[in-house]
Amino acid sequence: MSNTDFVLAIEDLTVSFDGFKAIDTLNLYIDREELRVIIGPNGAGKTTLLDLICGKTRASGGSIKFKNTEITRMAEHKIVRAGVGRKFQTPSIYENLSVFKNLEVSFPQGRSVFGALRFKTSTEVIARIHAVAEEIGLEALLHTEAGLLSHGQKQWLEIGMLLMQEPELLMLDEPIAGMSARERELTAELLQRICRKRSMIVIEHDMEFVRRIAHKVTVMHQGKILAEGSMDKVQNDAKVIDVYLGH
Amino acid sequence: MNTIKTWIHQHQLGGLLALALLILVILPAGLDIFRLNLFGKYLTYGFVSIGLVMLWGHSGILSLGQGVFFGLGGYCMAMFLKLEASDPISTRIQSTPGIPDFMDWNQLTALPLWWQPFHSLTFTLLAVVLVPTLLAFCISFAMFKRRVSGVYFAIITQAVALILSVLIIGQQGVTGGVNGITDLKTLLGWDIRSNSARYILYFANAGLLLACIWGCMWIQKTKLGTLLLAMRDKEDRVQFSGYDVANFKVFAFCLAAALSGIGGAMFTLQVGFMSPSFVGIIPSIEMVIFAAVGGRLSLVGAVVGTLLVNLGRSYFSESFPDLWLFLMAALFIGVVMAFPNGLAGLLDSHIKPWLARRAASRQTPVAATGDPVVPASITPTQDLPLPTTIQAQPE
Structure with missing residues (x-):
């Protein structure tokens, strides 16, 4: 083709x-x-x-x-x-981590083992996390443990995690x-x-x-x-x- | 004093400091050298336990073959010490002087090629860490890239433990066979069997263990640590967030192997020999039990669990030698069923809330006095060493 x-x-x-x-x-x-x-x-x-x-x-x-x-x-x-980003049918988020950490882990940097070891949460990353959190309406809940979110909020969080990767x-x-x-x-x-x-x-x-x-x-x-x-x-x-x- | 408290609390160093107090001050002050040396031996298993916390508790990969890496580290150290103990003068009665005694008994007439580099201490120290890591890398790379995981991986590690112990026992001429490598005497001329050497080795071992725990705590705080945790709970999500999960599992397995190797080398130094009885399936499973009893999610807890189970072992195996294995199995099943996060989990879920409630009910009347004001200039930063903070705050 x-x-x-x-x-x-x-x-x-x-x-x-x-x-x-x-x-x-x-x-x-x-x-x-x-x-x-x-x-x-x-x-x-x-x-x-x-x-x-x-x-x-x-x-x-x-x-x-x-x-x-x-x-x-x-x-x-x-x-x-x-x-290509994909959201699963049931919310697939890291329940034990905060909303902030969930988004941070999804940021497309430090994806190799040693890259992850050196990864620093720079102001750029923080800015992006806040931008995405605002988009999905979870800005007030950034430091909440993800497992405590409502079902709908978990769905949004997973969408947000995908958005972090643009x-x-x-x-x-x-x-x-x-x-x-x-x-x-x-x-x-x-x-x-x-x-x-x-x-x-x-x-x-x-x-x-x-x-x-x-x-x-x-x-x-x-x-x-x-x-x-x-x-x-x-x-x-x-x-x-x-x-x-x-x- | 308050700044130090906040600093310790912020970096979650409370448990580590308590452990340091126990093994650096309380145990050496309260025990004679024979008992202290025994605790030193237990603490070498602590390296395996913290490796298991990182691998099993933190990353969700159960290995039933950590004895392999403990043994490899121990054998590397034992080979160096054995070569030093086998100088031509002390082995002059052998038919081939200058080679380890067990080689001579097995009609070997020259030192095998792969033994040669162990004349060098630098090489040996590197090998103590690198040999276990390299083997761990080969096993885990082959398995995890093929998506072998969970119980299947655990079974493979157990098979490796069996294979290595059979191999060591079978190759008696170059490994010392079932007796292992014994009669180790000196390290660069320093007699490791003397009491003063045992003290020094105990403290070196304890210090190294604390440093390793601190290093693991640091890894847990990096993005790598978060990813390992995330992978344990939602592997698919991590994979479909653009991470090659196999590589992260390989890292966790190699880290645990390297730590076990260090433990093995410290074991050889303090106990004075290394044998296949620390390599096979039973010791490997015992090591998992140490971590499970202490708490597979807590680095400090796992070390405490290791000490307690080993104390129990030396008590019970003296009194009821036949029952010990059954008792150990019962302990393991009991822990896994009743409190899966071990003693450390029990502390977090029951004892700490209880203490907090008590403190709260006591504090209410005195709350009005307020906290002492801390000047901003001496707020400790992350890399400020502890003693400086104490001087800055002469209360």
């Missing part, structure tokens, strides 16, 4: 677990500064797709290119360093699951703000929320793409109504 302007270009991606094709010859292109939402019934392969992009699962075939660089067989930490592609797996209405509201605003500088892929089930944030929607079903386009187009697609949205 030739070079493209896409941030992420996935072509013919396939992965099979014992003969079961969780992802089946899938093609997906993400533009710069695009916020793409992936929806689909359970078991459609949405989370597996994110696992494949970030290197957690290895593809059986096909290619994943990030900014025209093949990342299909790259080591996980190198994919991150190339600029990724060009940010992938979020069900970021508003278990959030209150108010928290969903704030999260939608947060996602809209942060996608001004980067591309994002969000997996979500809440249609209200999807309508609010999505630039484009991709519907997955049985490891394949069922439909793609604007929310209105997808919602009126006969196949989508049939397998997912229901009559």
Whole structure:
């Protein structure tokens, strides 16, 4: 395949677990500064797709290119360093550390063993931690132990930890699951703000929320793409109504 | 006085200072040289224990083969001392004078090539740290890069402990076999068996142990320490934050090995021999028990645990030699089930809150007197040594 302007270009991606094709010859292109939402019934392969992009699962075939660089067989930490950030479904934060430390550890400096030994919390790092904490609304809680945060705040903290790395592609797996209405509201605003500088892929089930944030929607079903386009187009697609949205 | 208190509190040195007081002042003042030498031996296991705190408690990697690194450090030191004890004059009755006695008994007629560098003390001191570290690096690099972890890694370390002890016993001609390397006499002409030497070695050992604890505390405070902790709790998150987690695990394993090696060398110096009985599976598991009883999250706690378990061992194994192993196993299971963070964890979760409550109920009436004002100019900085602070505050 030739070079493209896409941030992420996935072509013919396939992965099979014992003969079961969780992802089946899938093609997906993400533009710069695009916020793409992936929806689909359970078991459609949405989370597996994110696992494949970030290197957690290895593809059986096909290619994943990030900014025209093949990342299909790259080591996980190198994919991150190339600029791909991934948030897990359940909040994955360091519960025993303070919010400040959680963000500090995520700062992309001192990533080697001896680099980490020499790492100093410079004013630049502190400034960045404060900027990100303000963005995610946790500035007043910087010195709180992360385990004591509410569920919604933990989700934001993990997003903040990814923002510390300034990724060009940010992938979020069900970021508003278990959030209150108010928290969903704030999260939608947060996602809209942060996608001004980067591309994002969000997996979500809440249609209200999807309508609010999505630039484009991709519907997955049985490891394949069922439909793609604007929310209105997808919602009126006969196949989508049939397998997912229901009559 | 208050500034010193804050300084100690800020750097969490309270425990370290208490330990220093115990092993540098109280024990030497209260014990005769025979008992003190025994404590010196226990303290050499303390090096292994603090290594396990860094590796197991802090980084979540259990090793059941620390005896390997303790033994390697000890053997390196023993080889140097043995060569010094085997000069041609004192070994003139052998058929080949100038080589260690056990080689002569095994019909060796020349010193093996890999023994040669151990004529040099500098080489030996380097080897004490580097040989265990290098082996640890090879094992852990091969395992962690292949994502072997948890209980599988623990089993591999146990296998290494078995392999090395079998190897040492089997290669009697060059290792001294099951007897180990014995009859060590002098270090550069200085008789290490004399009482004065034992005192000096005890203090050198205690000082070195305190320095190692301090070094580990420093590592825990750096970003590396935070990352090791983060890795223990959420390895995926660390990996997907752009860190090569295998490298960090290798570091933790090598650090623990290097510390164990130093402990082994100090053991050889103070006890006067080294044998495979400190290398195999049983001693390696005992070392894990020392750290578990004291508290696998606390450097100072692990050393205290090491002292207590060893005291218990020397008492019980004299009175009930057959029961000791069962008792030790029961102790381990009991500790892991009842208070997984050991004695130090018990102190943090029960005794400290209780003391705080007592202090609070007592302090309420006197709180009005206020704290003494401390002039800003003598607020201690991080690198101000302790004695200077005391002079600056002649209260």
